[in-house]
Amino acid sequence: MSPDRAALERAIERGEREGGSVEFKERLTKDLHLADGRRESLAAQLRHRVLSGDGEATYVVGVTDDGALAGIAPEAFTESMDVLSLLAEEADAHIENVETWGVDADGRAKPKGGTQPGDAGSAAASPDSDYEPPESDAPAEGIVGVAIVREGAVLEDDEHIVVGTAGHVDHGKSTLVGTLVTGQPDDGEGGTRSYLDVQPHEVERGLSADLSYGVYGFDDDGPVRMDNPDRKSDRARVVEEADRLVSFVDTVGHEPWLRTTIRGLVGQKLDYGLLTVAADDGPTKTTREHLGILLATDLPTMVVITKADIVSDERLAEVEREVERQLREVDKTPLSVARHGVGAAVEEIDDTVVPVLATSAVTMEGMDTLDELLERLPKTAGPTDDEFTMYVDRSYKVTGVGAVASGTIRSGRVEAGDELLLGPMQDGGFREVEVRSIEMHYHRVDRAKAGRIVGIALKGVREADVERGMALLPRDADPDPVREFEAEVMVLNHPTRIGEGYEPVVHLETVSEAAAFYPDDGRLLPGDSGTARVRFKFRPYLVEEGQRFVFREGQSKGVGKVTDVRPDE
Structure with missing residues (x-):
């Protein structure tokens, strides 16, 4: 047999x-x-x-x-x-x-x-x-x-937070998450990161090249972790058994893949950011860039200093002071969890206060404290009473099912059988689709709401027609995609000046598209803030006032906020 x-x-x-x-x-x-x-x-x-x-x-x-x-x-x-x-x-x-x-x-x-x-x-x-x-x-x-x-009924969504990780390559992001979701200490060679890196070349090189995901949870007896991380059904078991879930969107630390990191931090509906800084290396240029992206999107963030086991107490204290200094330079208030406790961190964390704690995935130092912090952090993302919205991050085809769109639900709720709109297509139109089924971390659910990372099987569309950057909306919605919008922008880094027609890549929700900038004053210098008209180069997208975005081109980087989606009216 x-x-x-x-x-x-x-x-x-x-x-x-x-x-x-x-x-x-x-x-x-x-x-x-x-x-x-x-x-x-x-x-x-x-x-x-x-x-x-x-x-x-x-x-x-x-x-x-x-x-x-x-x-x-x-x-x-x-x-x-x-x-x-x-x-x-x-x-x-x-x-x-x-x-x-x-x-x-x-x-x-x-x-x-x-x-x-x-x-x-x-x-x-x-x-x-x-x-x-x-x-x-x-x-x-x-x-x-x-x-x-x-x-037992399907898992309800009330107790579930989504955390996006960031940090320089080899600063222990994936290892930290792998240790959290399994409870297993690392072997000192980053072995636990293999539970997240899904591509063979990533495992071989020890470098993440795309977003990966992890999940663990808590019940009345404490953490609920994966017993066998290599068995995908173990994730479904965690989802089923836990009363509270913590999902991780693990991003990429290597500089050439900064675009993927931005996609993970901007394109997912995150509750919190987690920035890792290795105790032996300290903050780097990439650390500062990732911190800037996290804080520019107003995402409540914590800093975890990793590899505490391989440095002296004096070096660890030096790195902590350096992290605190960099936070103050960007008008953020560091909060030492060691000095003030988990309760203070849970109470104070927001877009201005940043908890800082030290850990080791090898000796497990500080991991219990991080567990407690993640267990107690409140849910922040996504109004559940608003209309359902999800921006598509990935799509794939399943034999016998068809097209599946995955992403993080931005707002509202969705159920199997719901009729939705998908788009915009290349011509700006939307297509009617039906939700066949919903799955989260290999666990099938009949419904889900804001903040859930889900895969939605769709009836009425080919997988080839589902693209990253599209949105799923209620069938009775009246979406009006745009090619052009007005925004407040701030230039974080640029070698010269940004003039009319400057074309970086704009990352807004899961949209990653080249766009031309037209500053109101004709130009923007590094460190400047101002207003600009932004025009997508190839096609329209669903854009709303208040959405934040990141733009980059080479070493040039900046952030922005949409202020008007109808600048000509």
Whole structure:
């Protein structure tokens, strides 16, 4: 028996029997299985299966009543998962994981959607993976899938913060996050960062080249961490068990990838920033740039001094003083957590007060303090009562599901089945789409709200047409994308002066686009603040007054705030 189809074989061998936890369904349809009376009956059946399995049931979809592989069309399988999700919700349960296989003309199952629980083959792909499942070698006539249904409603979003990390290369960002999410001390060689770096060349070189994600949480007994970080389903377990979650958007420290770092800090809806400074190296030019980006976006930020185990107490104190001096130079007030305590840090952290603490991922010095700080920090990002908005950060295709858009929900709420608008497209128009399913850190949920990092499977659009910088909005919204807007800008660094027609790359939400600047006074010098008209070079985007952005070109960098999206009116 191939290990790729082991889960399917086991479910069929266990069989559908009275008092058992396995249920066979050829397909489920909204018209038939959600009709009056039928819905309640099927929800009761699901509840019985879950209770029979001590809190877990297995639904095999795409098979006949006797367990023969029938296979159903991808669209029918997607509809079946949507119906099963609604039935689970009514039974106070949720879909934890879905695995899929293609069924060829001879009724043989071949892996079609991945084999690890919760990977990109489940009903919606995770936002922290660019994986696209392989196609079957033989022509597939349909899909068969195994869905694991667990007792308990989907996780609510009230206790969840998102933290964006920044810092110079080799200053221990990814290692720190890897140690936090696992509770495992580092080996002194950055071993725990491998739990976040997803590309082989990143692991080999020890350098992150793209955004990566991590998650851990807390319950009444303390931290809830990943037991096996290499098993993606472990993230789903953390999401399910924790009462409070901390998600990390781990950015890139290497200077050539500053654009990716800006995307992580500006394009995600973060609650807090975390800047790492290595005790042996101290603050660097990159440290100052990342600090400037964090603070220019008014993001409450903490500074964590890493590698405290490899320097003397005198050197550690020297680096702390240097960090505090740099914070004061940009009109921020440092707050030593060692001197004032976690309570003061939680109470005072804002866009002007910056807590500072020292840690070691090797000796675990200061890690308990950082745990306590992250557990107690309040949620800040995203009005949940506003209309739903999410800017797309990534997109990918999942076999049997289709296009998946991932990002951080900026405001409002979204549910499976919602009808949305996606755009703007190249011509400035928006396309109507439907939410097939939602997934967060490999954990399928039926709904999510502001601040969640999610992958949303969309019906009505090809993956090739979904691009970073687009937005998802309610279907009844009346979006008006723009090519041009007016902004207050401040030049952080530039070798000469910024004149009319200057073309840096503007990073606004998840938009990264070349734009021409036209200063009102004709020019802006380094350190200057002023107003300018900004025009995207290639296409319109959804831009709103009050949004902050970063612009850069070579060594030139600056920040801005949108003041008028209709400057000609």
